[in-house]
Amino acid sequence: MGAMTPIHGTSLANEVFDRLIEAITSGEFQPGERLSEAKLARELGISRGPLREALGRLEGKLVTRTPRIGVSVIQFERGDLEQLFFVREALEGMAARLAAERMSETQLDALEDMLRDHADRPGLAAGEVYHQRSMDDDFHFAIVDAAGSERIKQLLLDEVYYQLRIHRLRSSTRPGRARAALDEHHDILKALQSRDPDLAEARMRAHIRNARFSAVAASAATEDEHAPRRRSA
Amino acid sequence: MGAMTPIHGTSLANEVFDRLIEAITSGEFQPGERLSEAKLARELGISRGPLREALGRLEGKLVTRTPRIGVSVIQFERGDLEQLFFVREALEGMAARLAAERMSETQLDALEDMLRDHADRPGLAAGEVYHQRSMDDDFHFAIVDAAGSERIKQLLLDEVYYQLRIHRLRSSTRPGRARAALDEHHDILKALQSRDPDLAEARMRAHIRNARFSAVAASAATEDEHAPRRRSA
DNA sequence: TAGATGTAAATTGTTGACAGTCTTTGGGCG
DNA sequence: CGCCCAAAGACTGTCAACAATTTACATCTA
Numbered sequence: 149m150g151a152m153t154p155i156h157g158t159s160l161a162n163e164v165f166d167r168l169i170e171a172i173t174s175g176e177f178q179p180g181e182r183l184s185e186a187k188l189a190r191e192l193g194i195s196r197g198p199l200r201e202a203l204g205r206l207e208g209k210l211v212t213r214t215p216r217i218g219v220s221v222i223q224f225e226r227g228d229l230e231q232l233f234f235v236r237e238a239l240e241g242m243a244a245r246l247a248a249e250r251m252s253e254t255q256l257d258a259l260e261d262m263l264r265d266h267a268d269r270p271g272l273a274a275g276e277v278y279h280q281r282s283m284d285d286d287f288h289f290a291i292v293d294a295a296g297s298e299r300i301k302q303l304l305l306d307e308v309y310y311q312l313r314i315h316r317l318r319s320s321t322r323p324g325r326a327r328a329a330l331d332e333h334h335d336i337l338k339a340l341q342s343r344d345p346d347l348a349e350a351r352m353r354a355h356i357r358n359a360r361f362s363a364v365a366a367s368a369a370t371e372d373e374h375a376p377r378r379r380s381a
Numbered sequence: 382m383g384a385m386t387p388i389h390g391t392s393l394a395n396e397v398f399d400r401l402i403e404a405i406t407s408g409e410f411q412p413g414e415r416l417s418e419a420k421l422a423r424e425l426g427i428s429r430g431p432l433r434e435a436l437g438r439l440e441g442k443l444v445t446r447t448p449r450i451g452v453s454v455i456q457f458e459r460g461d462l463e464q465l466f467f468v469r470e471a472l473e474g475m476a477a478r479l480a481a482e483r484m485s486e487t488q489l490d491a492l493e494d495m496l497r498d499h500a501d502r503p504g505l506a507a508g509e510v511y512h513q514r515s516m517d518d519d520f521h522f523a524i525v526d527a528a529g530s531e532r533i534k535q536l537l538l539d540e541v542y543y544q545l546r547i548h549r550l551r552s553s554t555r556p557g558r559a560r561a562a563l564d565e566h567h568d569i570l571k572a573l574q575s576r577d578p579d580l581a582e583a584r585m586r587a588h589i590r591n592a593r594f595s596a597v598a599a600s601a602a603t604e605d606e607h608a609p610r611r612r613s614a
Numbered sequence: 615t616a617g618a619t620g621t622a623a624a625t626t627g628t629t630g631a632c633a634g635t636c637t638t639t640g641g642g643c644g
Numbered sequence: 645c646g647c648c649c650a651a652a653g654a655c656t657g658t659c660a661a662c663a664a665t666t667t668a669c670a671t672c673t674a
Binding site: 158159161197200201204205207208215228231232234235237238239241242246297298299300302303307 | 391392394430433434437438440441448461464465467468470471472474475479530531532533535536540
Binding site: 417418419429433448449450451452 | 654655656657
């Protein structure tokens with residue numbers, strides 16, 4: 149898996165695979181919702197064979213499969229979000245380390261331009277977190293990509309980012325976080341520019357730890373909001 | 382272990398899935414060997430449907446799928462082994478960190494007993510690396526398990542250990558490595574016993590780095606030894 | 615009325631068959 | 645003698661149908 153063009157192996161299964169990812173991560177299907185194979189196949193206009201294959205490939209990542217019951221959109225338990233960030237911290241930390249060693253000057257310049265662009269963007273103070281999200285994603289993905297490890301990149305995409313996107317749909321980011329994140333991004337960039345693997349990894353991990361604290365807090369807040377068993381207020 | 386009994390949902394696809402993993406990681410199928418769906422299905426006595434689903438779930442992990450060609454056992458390129466160890470270092474390092482914080486005293490004692498048992502085992506000097514392998518695996522798995530993160534455990538199993546097992550089939554460990562590994566295991570145990578997350582992670586990562594050096598060297602050696610052409614007659 | 619029970623609809627797991635594409639083998643030609 | 649081309653064979657991708665199991669509902673009983 150090198151530099152060859154990943155031609156669209158437009159098999160019907162691949163197409164519906166991508167489409168299901170988009171549908172689930174965009175919130176079209178609610179977490180925990182059961183997906184009927186027959187109905188889905190009918191809606192997509194295909195047979196159950198390719199759909200079944202696509203669902204099998206999504207198993208454990210975005211859907212859960214119970215033997216004689218069926219598939220349902222993945223549902224997060226308490227603590228799952230934290231675990232997700234542990235994996236992210238480990239992998240992206242390693243990616244930052246590798247990037248500090250192997251990143252090209254061109255890539256470093258592009259990253260610097262990106263951050264300058266992000267700083268000029270309005271709405272860092274409070275709202276507009278939607279854009280901030282994609283900005284944050286761009287920054288992180290650029291580093292992961294520059295690390296040059298196809299394996300780490302694919303692992304993060306398949307096992308972390310998709311699920312993270314679902315989480316973000318249900319809990320909004322804290323207002324002050326965007327500004328802090330941008331500062332931390334600058335610190336990471338400086339470490340990369342100085343070609344210091346230890347520092348780059350340490351700062352990336354600290355950054356993701358902070359993101360974890362923020363995300364867990366936000367999740368707990370929305371969790372109380374969504375499941376108000378006790379009549380407070 | 383977990384609370385509820387995880388009743389084995391013996392679907393045919395699951396069964397053949399496990400069986401394929403065993404067959405590939407045990408060397409029954411050579412890396413790069415093309416697997417004919419029809420022939421495999423006939424040999425296994427099942428239809429192509431479940432087999433296809435199992436193969437799809439193995440895609441990217443143990444087999445590669447080319448759109449109109451078929452599936453073949455995964456084949457490692459130059460540098461793949463190194464990348465595998467990068468992922469392992471990141472994830473097991475995090476696991477050691479979590480284990481240092483969350484491991485129970487009972488688990489620590491069990492780990493100590495295991496190491497004492499390993500030291501008493503003969504054949505650490507040169508041969509008997511087969512047993513050493515499983516010993517090494519036991520130690521690492523015990524820590525990963527004690528970390529309490531199901532996600533990290535599953536990721537290591539699915540994405541790292543299986544492929545690592547294939548690699549070990551083709552290149553033998555260096556003779557002196559077993560002894561050094563045992564010493565490093567002891568260092569890791571001490572860090573865990575002192576409940577020092579930073580130290581535990583650092584030592585685990587150093588240990589895996591050393592294993593990477595050894596493995597890459599051994600792989601390069603056997604690569605020269607084997608035919609440079611990847612032709613399977 | 616509440617609970618248990620048996621039947622029917624719906625859904626998943628599995629199978630065999632069909633169409634399109636790639637590989638291979640054999641023959642013809644330069 | 646080597647190269648190119650064509651037809652046959654084999655294989656993957658896809659589909660519709662069958663069997664076994666689960667779920668829901670209606671009925672019966674205490």
